[in-house]
Amino acid sequence: MLTCALLYNYDCKEGVSVVRACLFDLDGVIVDTAKYHYLAWKRLANELGFEFTEEDNERLKGVSRMKSLEILLEIGGVSFDEETKEAMAARKNAWYVEYISKMDSSEVLPGVIDFLTSLREEGIKISLGSVSxxxxxxxxxxxxxxxFDAVIDGTKITHAKPDPEVFLKGAEELGVNPKDCVVFEDAQAGIEAAINAGMRSVGVGSPEILRKADFVISSFKEMSVDRLKF
Structure with a gap:
């Protein structure tokens, strides 16, 4: 999931906007950790005796760990007390950390490094905005x-998307007015969080799933600093 907050100055002579800061979501946007979340949740579901599909996993994108667990248990038609659920969430996270500990630079998604490099070359500040x-x-x-100049992650927020907290904190840390921000997201909950924050949004992935975004790209190979001026 990628979140990009943009601070614009209007150049009256050229009639264009100038980007000053970007915030990126992480999972499914910069890297494909979504597959590791899926494998860990599927492992837990199978342990509990039911199937968990990739379609089911779409409901978990951009959602906190405990909320994701609630959705998974709802899918399986099972319920547990809070202590047991905490233990389940911890077990799932241990599996996930095991998977991501083996990640390397080859797992950065296409076009991301070139885009980040372009932003740095233009003097545009960059921050992460992720619930992870x-x-x-x-x-x-x-x-x-x-x-990255700043990182806002799950250790710094208390509310999951579609709550706008993660985006608003990112904008605040970079000194960006929310109305001057654009959010890049691969999840519906993230797009809704951007809207709730009063920000513009660009979807990364499926136009059908991300239909509330201002526009959708399939990958960062389609992005450039110039295209951010919308």
Whole structure:
């Protein structure tokens, strides 16, 4: 999931907007950790005796760990007390961390490095905006941590998407007015969070799923600094 907040100055002579800052969501946008979340949740579901499909997994994108667990248990038609659910969530996360600990730079999605490099060359600040509590592990393992001026992750927020907290905190840390922000997201909950924050949004992935976004791209190979001026 990628979140990009843009601070614009209007150039009256040229009639164009100038980008000053970008925030990126992580899962499914910069790297494809979504597959590792899916494998870990599927492993838990199978352990509990029911199937968990990739279609089911779409409902978990951009959602907190405990909320994701609630959705998974709803799919399986089972319920547990809070202590048991906490233990399940911890077990799922341990499996997930095991998977992502083996990640490297080859797992950064196409076009991302070129786009981040272009932003740096233009002097545009970059921040992460993700609900993941394992964001720093992923950034460091894949080598993209060097591109970020700030990181807002699951350790710094209390509300999951579609609550706009993660985006609003990112904008605040970069000194960006929410109305001057654009959010890049691969999840419906993230697009809704952007709308709730009063920000513009660009979907990364399926136009059918991300229909509330201002526009949708299939990958960052389609992105450039110039295209951000909309």
């Amino acid at each position: 509590k394992n964001a720093m592990i992923i950034l460091k393992n894949t080598g993209v941590d060097k591109y």
